[in-house]
Amino acid sequence: MYGILTFHRALNAGALLQCLALSRAMDGLGMENTVIDYRNPFIERQHHPYRLYPDSPLKCAARAAVLGPVLAKRVRKFDGFVSSYIKTSRPYLSIDQLNADAGAYTAFVTGSDQVFSADCAGFDRAYFLDFPGADGKKYSYAASFGRDDLPEEEEYVRRLSGYPFLSLREASGAALVQNRLKTDVPAEPHIDPVLLFDGGFWTGIAKKPKEKDYIFLYTMLPSDTIPQKAAALGKETGLPVLWADDKYYKKRPGVSRRLAVSPDELLGYIAGARHVVTNSFHGTAFSILFEKKFTVETAHAKSSRVTALLSLLGIENPEGETDWGAVRARLETERARTAAYLDKIRRTAEGLPPNVT
DSSP: OEEEESOTTSSOHHHHHHHHHHHHHHHHTTOOEEEEEEOOHHHHGGGOTTOOOTTOHHHHHHHHHHHHHHHHHHHHHHHHHHHHHOOEEEEEOSHHHHHHTGGGOSEEEEEEESTTOSSGGGGOGGGGTOSGGGTTOEEEEEEOOSSSSOSSHHHHHHHHTTOSSEEESSHHHHHIIIIISOOSSOEEEOOOGGGGSOHHHHHTTOOOOSOOSOEEEEOSSOOSHHHHHHHHHHHHHTOOEEEEOSOTTSOOTTOEEEOSOOHHHHHHHHHHOSEEEEOOHHHHHHHHHTTOOEEEOOOSTTOHHHHHHHHHTTOSOTTSOOOHHHHHHHHHHHHHHHHHHHHHHHHHHTTOOOOOO
């Protein structure tokens, strides 16, 4: 049994969908797996929409009063999605509990998400597989540092030194390992797991919305520009603009919010849209998989992975005509690379000879 460590309890649709995709991809290669139900304290706070924090109790009380019911509904939907689609282990409340059960796993795979970030999840050692029971059986797939510079470089070198090889989500991450950290661990980039499956696969999971013929707006980064572009496009086409956003109390002309959108609902909204407007990586990825015209904001400081994806797939003008046949061919090339890499993990972990082609 392989154990996957990732942010499977984050209230972020992309996080859950990439988790599902990696598990299914490993299943397809005969790598029986479970997503380890590790409860990181930072991520668990998202599952308590009414919880107060001592640093600013008044602000948190106001947030809970205004957003609490919506966030509680979001938590129920996300937990329901995990229960329906993702195989999980028993809960682990600490890294020591996880370490005690490590012998039950053939190997561990961490990723894909910002599991190597110093900022996310409190720089938790668990996501680096930094516990004794994982020694000799730690691997990564499309793990991300979430930034192009690294604090705690000596600690990073220590945590990554036990990997035989590394898979990073961004080419810049592979460059960090080899050029900045100067480790002896080979590192290469691979595509986000959601891209390992085509639109037909995701349609089978999508929850079809009741609305038809609309512009869909999906944002993950704060921006005034991208909602304005969506509203302008709605005015130009005469179509309603539906925005997956929980801040119902902030009025925005020209758009209509959809609250507590679950991962399967997000897939349905993107699949059914006439046009997608986004500044999200996964919003971009699913627009590509469903072969939609889309508008994406790339001027944001955190948009480098979006531009890298567009470049990798040869998409120059997503708002215009795209050669989807060429895009599909490039995706198939990357999927073959991933299959070879995951098979390399399997053979290394199970002591099998390399696959010589």
